[in-house]
Every structure is written in C-alpha cells, then in structure tokens.
Amino acid sequence: MKIAVIGATGGTGKKVVERALELGHEVVAVARRPEAVASANQLTIRKGDVYDAASMVLAISGADVVISCIGPPSNISEDPAKKGNLLVNLRAGMKVMAANFSPGTIMSEGMPNVVAACGRAGVKRLIMQSGINLTDGKELTLGNRLAVGTMRRIFWRAIKDKAMAEHAVMSSGLEWVIVRASVLQFADGTLNYTAGPAARIAPLQALPFADCADSLVRAAASEPAWTRKIINVGR
Ligand SMILES: NC(=O)c1ccc[n+]([C@@H]2O[C@H](COP(=O)([O-])OP(=O)(O)OC[C@H]3O[C@@H](n4cnc5c(N)ncnc54)[C@H](OP(=O)(O)O)[C@@H]3O)[C@@H](O)[C@H]2O)c1
Numbered sequence: 001m002k003i004a005v006i007g008a009t010g011g012t013g014k015k016v017v018e019r020a021l022e023l024g025h026e027v028v029a030v031a032r033r034p035e036a037v038a039s040a041n042q043l044t045i046r047k048g049d050v051y052d053a054a055s056m057v058l059a060i061s062g063a064d065v066v067i068s069c070i071g072p073p074s075n076i077s078e079d080p081a082k083k084g085n086l087l088v089n090l091r092a093g094m095k096v097m098a099a100n101f102s103p104g105t106i107m108s109e110g111m112p113n114v115v116a117a118c119g120r121a122g123v124k125r126l127i128m129q130s131g132i133n134l135t136d137g138k139e140l141t142l143g144n145r146l147a148v149g150t151m152r153r154i155f156w157r158a159i160k161d162k163a164m165a166e167h168a169v170m171s172s173g174l175e176w177v178i179v180r181a182s183v184l185q186f187a188d189g190t191l192n193y194t195a196g197p198a199a200r201i202a203p204l205q206a207l208p209f210a211d212c213a214d215s216l217v218r219a220a221a222s223e224p225a226w227t228r229k230i231i232n233v234g235r
Pocket of ligand 1: 006
C-alpha cells in the first residue's frame with residue numbers, strides 16, 4: 001500500500017514513517033522541511049505545508065491513504081542517546097503543553113485543506129491523529145473522565161481548534177478514521193497497547209510514540225472495521 005504521512009518530522013509522524021516501512025508499505029513523507037527527513041528504501045520525500053492547499057494535492061497524489069500527524073509545532077526532538085530518559089520526556093511534555101496553550105489554527109485550517117486535497121488527488125482514505133481530550137469522557141472511568149474534563153478546560157483553545165478539524169474530517173465523504181491518543185512519550189515501542197472504538201484508556205498514562213504510530217498504520221492499512229469511527233489509543 002502507498003501511504004502518505006503528513007507531519008513526518010514530528011514525534012509521531014517519524015515513527016509512522018518507520019513503522020509503515022517496516023511493514024513493507026511504500027511511504028511518502030510530507031514535510032515543510034523535507035531536508036529533516038532521513039532517506040530510506042521505499043520512501044519518497046515531498047515538501048508540503050497544510051496551509052498551502054495546492055502543495056498538499058501534489059504531495060499526496062498517487063497515495064492510497066493519507067495519515068495526518070500534524071499539530072501545533074512543539075519542536076520536540078528525540079535524542080536517541082537519551083531515549084526514555086525522564087528529563088527528555090519532561091522537556092517534551094512541557095513543549096507539548098506550551099503548544100496546546102497557543103495552538104494557532106493549524107488543525108482547523110490545515111485539516112480542511114488536507115480533506116480537500118484528498119478529494120482533488122483521488123485519495124479515498126484519511127487517518128487523522130487527534131487527542132483523547134476531545135472525548136466527553138463517557139467511555140472512561142470516573143477518575144479519568146474528571147481528568148479529561150480538567151484538561152479540556154485548561155487547553156480549551158487546542159480543543160476548539162482540533163474539534164473543528166475533526167468535524168471537517170467526519171463530514172467529508174472520505175473513508176476516515178480519527179485516532180485519539182493519550183499522552184505520548186519517547187520510549188521503545190511495545191505493541192502492547194489498547195486501541196479501538198470507545199476503548200477505555202488512561203489518558204494520562206504515557207504511551208510510546210511508536211505504539212501510537214502502530215495504531216495509525218493499522219487504521220490506514222489493516223483495520224477496515226475502524227472506518228468512519230473514532231478510535232481511542234493508549235494504555
Ligand atoms: N505529543 C503528545 O503527547 C500528544 C498526545 C495526544 C495527541 N497529540 C496530537 O497528535 C498530533 C501529533 O503530535 P506530535 O506530538 O507527534 O506532534 P509534533 O511532534 O509537534 O509534530 C507536529 C508535526 O506537524 C508538522 N506541522 C506543523 N505545522 C505544519 C504545517 N503548516 N504544514 C505541515 N506540517 C506541519 C510539524 O512539522 P515541523 O517539523 O516542520 O514543525 C511536525 O512534523 C498533534 O495534533 C498533537 O496535538 C499529541
């Protein structure tokens with residue numbers, strides 16, 4: 001399968017590219033800074049900015065499915081020597097929090113452009129990475145529902161921006177899957193995680209980026225029953 005990954009330089013996006021290649025897919029990494037993507041066999045690297053609708057059409061043309069891992073830039077970067085290091089994850093967590101306080105409009109403006117680009121490029125399937133904070137929490141334990149409710153109040157700007165993006169995806173005619181992830185961290189992937197519609201995950205228990213990436217590749221390529229569903233992923 002030919003999979004285009006938007007946001008291929010991010011914490012999750014990088015791992016999605018790696019996982020899709022590992023599973024034998026052909027991958028197109030789409031990035032604002034293509035020079036930041038390491039080359040590999042079966043990997044094509046294309047420049048694209050989600051604010052520039054025309055660049056999106058060119059970037060995803062020829063793909064069978066698109067996975068979006070875009071988000072308000074948090075500029076987190078993984079130092080392989082410190083993988084799993086508490087300080088690395090703490091710093092990354094602070095940057096993600098800062099990005100959520102001032103999310104801008106990347107999701108609400110960017111995702112409609114991605115949806116339109118799929119239409120124009122003839123791509124029928126679109127996977128969007130979102131966050132567990134978008135849930136009303138009904139499927140979670142009482143404690144986790146309260147935690148999500150608190151986070152929704154604190155990060156209301158990011159929730160509003162992402163809700164508009166989710167709406168654009170859900171109201172498209174595409175075969176979409178929205179994957180709402182718990183808090184993520186740099187750590188080795190385990191493939192031991194929970195994912196599914198209304199899955200009862202723990203929003204604040206950190207999941208490796210690599211495991212979230214695996215669920216996104218599954219949504220793209222091997223979970224037809226997830227089509228037009230919201231999937232929670234976490235521990
Ligand atoms: N990290 C978490 O704990 C967590 C938990 C749940 C959900 N999420 C959500 O999942 C998504 C991905 O999270 P992440 O932590 O992997 O994000 P990230 O590391 O901050 O990566 C964001 C990606 O979006 C790209 N991007 C930003 N603006 C763009 C634009 N205008 N055009 C094209 N690409 C653009 C960035 O590219 P540049 O490298 O060029 O900036 C980067 O590749 C986000 O929506 C985030 O809110 C994150």
